[in-house]
């Protein structure tokens with residue numbers, strides 16, 4: 672097994688706690704499913720929210736999925752002028768046998784523009 676990093680991002684329609692938790696849960700689920708992972712394969716998860724998102728901690732959404740024994744950290748993304756608003760980003764470190772080229776990064780709900788070289792969703 673090798674440790675690999677997987678990136679993901681999603682955008683919200685509005686800053687509401689329920690919506691933030693729903694979009695973050697969707698993102699985490701897609702990251703696991705597309706990479707054939709279970710929560711046992713996850714080492715740690717780093718989550719950020721843009722400065723316009725203050726309604727909830729995205730880590731709560733991950734714990735609500737039953738991923739409770741994984742260290743997480745939430746932080747605020749840099750408020751670069753003109754950057755895409757209302758974005759939750761995720762970086763998970765996982766154990767996997769997949770080569771780096773086969774790791775599937777997940778950019779949902781209008782965030783493919785952030786890394787169109789990595790993103791599959793169009």
Ligand SMILES: O=C(O)C(=O)C[C@]1(C(=O)O)C=C[C@@H](O)C=C1
Nearest residue numbers: 678679680719748749760785786
């Ligand atoms: O991948 C993203 O979500 C981006 O917005 C791109 C990028 C980058 O330049 O690599 C920029 C800012 C984020 O902190 C993470 C990565």
